[in-house]
Amino acid sequence: MNCSLFQRTKQHEVCPECGSPLQIRHGKKGLFLGCSAFPKCEYLKPLQAQYESKVLKELDALCPECGKHLQLKQGSFGMFIGCSGYPDCHFIFREETEQETESAEKIPCPDCGKGDLVARRGRQGKTFYGCNRFPHCKFTLPVKPQQQPCPACGNAWAVLKKETETHRTFLCLNKKCKQIFETEI
Structure with missing residues (x-):
């Protein structure tokens, strides 16, 4: 039997800042390499790409910047349409809302x-x-403030808390006032 199959093939990486060996560690965002001299040296190297996006569908439309095909992708902030030439081309289609x-x-x-x-x-x-x-x-x-003057302090901005057929309930955005008031529709 060939003994070389059972020998260690582990590669040792060293910290570029202090020269100590790097160790595999687990954090809230997954596995990473950390310096063994921690806390004296705080060098970190992620093992996975942080900004990965998964291609869901190839689209027929072309990128207006580079001419390559656009793709429907799933990223960390949801679905989006981006260029297939990423990372050379950073075009992302955004519809004005x-x-x-x-x-x-x-x-x-x-x-x-x-x-x-x-x-x-x-x-x-x-x-x-x-x-x-x-x-x-x-x-x-969590919601867009509305221009509604507060009767107590006169602040121009408030947040809509409740709306019925006859009236609206607002909360004043002035942190010293925080008055809850109603207006008729």
Whole structure:
């Protein structure tokens, strides 16, 4: 029997920062290589590509930037249409929605007062509104604020909490007020 079949073939990688051997470790995002001199050296190397997308379907349309075929892909933020020439071509088809066209109006951030609230997409593809000064201001809202003056403090912006046939219930966005008020339809 050939003994070379049963010999170790493990390859040893060394840390490019300190020269210590790298070890396979498990984290919340999967397996990675970490320096054995941790916590003195914090070098990490992911074992899997973080921004992978799976091709679902080849489309007949051509990319307007490079001329290659477009593909329907599944990525970390949901389905999208992108160029088959990725990573050389970074074209992604985006359809303008009502939210993007309405985002021209500036909604001041009620938390910091310096930034504006902008529409963003979360991991599950849901739209939320957050301050454009992130990470300095981490204020977010799950729904779009509406221009509705608060009767208590006069703040111009509020969030719609409840709507019936006869009235609407709003919550003031002023963090010092937080008044709940109703308006008739």
